[in-house]
Amino acid sequence: MFFLSDMLNKKLKLPTRDEALPGRNQAIPTVAKHHVSKRPLKGPYPEGLEMAMFGMGCFWGAERLFWQMDGVWITAAGYAGGITPNPTYQETCTGLTGHAEVVLVVFDPKVVSYAELLKTFWENHDPTQGMRQGNDVGTTYRSAIFTFSDEQQRAATASRDAYEQSLRGAGRDRITTEIAPAPEFYFAEADHQQYLAKNPNGYCGLQGTGVTCPVPQAVPAGS
Numbered sequence: 126m127f128f129l130s131d132m133l134n135k136k137l138k139l140p141t142r143d144e145a146l147p148g149r150n151q152a153i154p155t156v157a158k159h160h161v162s163k164r165p166l167k168g169p170y171p172e173g174l175e176m177a178m179f180g181m182g183c184f185w186g187a188e189r190l191f192w193q194m195d196g197v198w199i200t201a202a203g204y205a206g207g208i209t210p211n212p213t214y215q216e217t218c219t220g221l222t223g224h225a226e227v228v229l230v231v232f233d234p235k236v237v238s239y240a241e242l243l244k245t246f247w248e249n250h251d252p253t254q255g256m257r258q259g260n261d262v263g264t265t266y267r268s269a270i271f272t273f274s275d276e277q278q279r280a281a282t283a284s285r286d287a288y289e290q291s292l293r294g295a296g297r298d299r300i301t302t303e304i305a306p307a308p309e310f311y312f313a314e315a316d317h318q319q320y321l322a323k324n325p326n327g328y329c330g331l332q333g334t335g336v337t338c339p340v341p342q343a344v345p346a347g348s
Contacts, residue, residue, distance in 0.1 A: 140223050160323060178229075180206070182258025183225070197231070203312045248333050251268075259330050284338065285300055285339070291337065292334065
């Protein structure tokens, strides 16, 4: 009984560098092309496109949300925000890599704004649950926004503050979402890429709060 409790506690706490699994120097194999769009998963991506990265719990359902949006050129499931280099799915599930399951979104800002991506992010999961998302428990399933520019960082923070007001007005807890500059992104294995396109009846644990997020406005530099 002590052993089970100890394992659960480890999954709710990010590992230190001494605790983290060693990983490997080589990237793990994945698919060459996106199953839905048939575009090259790792690029090169067309000039003028931008990237975003979101953790919403299980990446299967989260990835489907974004590939269905107009203006999204490609999506990829992967791992980010941890310590272990080139982790496997099995390793991340132990909680000893520090990574969250995330979705990389490559989008055309002339068609879909970063603000619209943020709105989709906030409204389609519960960002108040800490190291879990529904029945999916552990550091792997934490809510996270990893940003690729100062502008994205300001927009993400402003959207969090605005949405938190809406959530608190609805009697919800405080937002626990991690917002940080984008770390290295590790592509997940082939089986996890566009999983719900290959398995339409597969598991999707996403569940929003039912609280609407106001579309955040761009925040000027220096604000």
